[in-house]
Amino acid sequence: MSDLSASVAVPSMRRSHLQVKLLEWLRSGLAILTVVICLVGVWYLAVMPMNIHTALTDAERAGAVIQPETAAARRDLGGVGLLLNNFDHAGATFNQDRPRLPSPHQVVEELWDTTVGKRITSKRSLVYHGWITLSATLLGFGIGTVAGILLAIGIVHNRAMDMSVMPWAIASQTIPILAIAPMIIVVLNSIGMQGLVPKAMISAYLSFFPVVVGMVAGLRSPEVSQLDLMHTYSASRNQVFWRLRLPASMPFLFTSLKVGIAASLIGAIVGELPTGAVEGLGARLLAGSYYGQTIQIWSALFGAAILAASMVAIIGWIQKLTLSRMGMLR
């Protein structure tokens, strides 16, 4: 039924290709916006019961009458019930100094303050901390990717290596590798390595295996008929690699790079936790949780999210550019 109407409608409407594309964009943009607005709405709603206890304590000190009257009596009561009994104090939940759950505008404000409002060399600038984490991430990601690609090339060309290493590479993906991060940091610390390098090693380790597995699949993706064609050209192993296997592996490579960079960032952040580092997004998380600075935790979290999203987006953009230049993108 819908197919029929579409085939009739298209010639009469005569929408241009651009218009159709624009409409699709608008529709998906609107859908995403709706979901995001819903999430923010839920967040604001959740702020009220989460922070009502401290809000009521403050109001009581200011002399307001509250149901029930003492903080001790309120302590074990649920946030929702308290909120409904004292709804006129709900406004005070949105702008506390140390809320259990900061409201969205507080987080945005803090993000703005610590990125645009501070010099980037300042210890209080999120850009500064973000760069500390990002540099470790990128260094580790670079090392892990290069090593992963090299190992994948070895695995594809050497049967013994394939049968020895590949099962372990796959099995290692099911192991919580992140659990050894503290040990790597502390051990490297004890032999005198500090700062960037230990974090980068964890990042490299985390991005290494996705790249190996993806690249092996990619280098093996040419079909038998394509390999046979190369054989009829009497192509050498080198030629088969450079002209067929490597180009064919590109979509796989980019997909695993996206997984790898996200894993690298997580590795760098977790790498900052165990030694009580003072710089970096992980250190901001840790310091925030020690001192109850919830707004700082949330802004570090969003900083990390923005970093992760933009790096994945950059790789996606390079992927699109490369694949369309190579004619592999339809």
Next chain:
Amino acid sequence: MSFAETTVRVDKRVPWLAVLGVPLAIIAFWDWRLAAILAVWLGAWAVNVQLANRSNQRLLVAAIFGITILVLWEMVVQLYEVPLVILPPPSEIAVKFAASTDILWRDFVQTFVKGALSGYIIGCSAAVLMAIAVDRSPFLQAGLLPVGNFMAALPIIGTAPILVMWFGFGWQSKAAVVVVMVFFPVLVNAVQGLHAADKMQRDLMHTYAASYWQGLFKLRLPAAMPFIFNGLKIASTLALIGAIVAEFFGSPTVGMGFRISVSVGQLQLDMVWASITVAAVAGSAFYGAVAYTEKRVTFWHPSQRG
């Protein structure tokens, strides 16, 4: 296997021995320990090359490789007398493991059974239910898919300090971290999976006058299973990571993450490695269990019929 890979195999054993034997002898003069390590490595590698080229015993080759790594590790630590606080040898780790099975078991129950498993079950069921709930609204799906994909790529592990602050130091906060971590990968896969049944099949259900729920349970959920299990497999590794890392932010005096961070502080690296062994075995077994269930449930799918 293709033409390009099965080119003529020349037996290179004899020149290999000559080419490698001479440098080994020279190295032996300079440092006999290095020569011994290299000799073991090359010997095991030669066995593997032989096995790989002449037979198809994948398990054996992989096992030899793994054992060789352990032997080399042991040799490096023993011969060069690496201090225990930097890298304990596998034998020490095995001894420690055997001596502290009761502690490791309690850690395992606390972190894996109480934290990871309960969070995994709650998070995955919530994600599948959510996918079914938005299933009737293409508009919500169009919005939820990109947002879910976006969230799945984020370092959600960073919510651990917040959730530990909210739910306390007990296993509940670990379960909460796991719920948040596994939710989005499973949600994205489930939403995509519910579209996997093709139009012809759905039309067939329509001609049977099947209700929405009949169509869901008899066609679309089974058809979505390969996708859902893909999400469940990703989530199985995330669950253990979430539970362990959340314990770095605060926990009772039991748990794998607690054991690792405390033992690192006391420089008891053999205990750390023993805990990591437990984590590795638990992670692989969990993944294996999910993969086995997948095999039983989606036996009809081309990828499982092999």
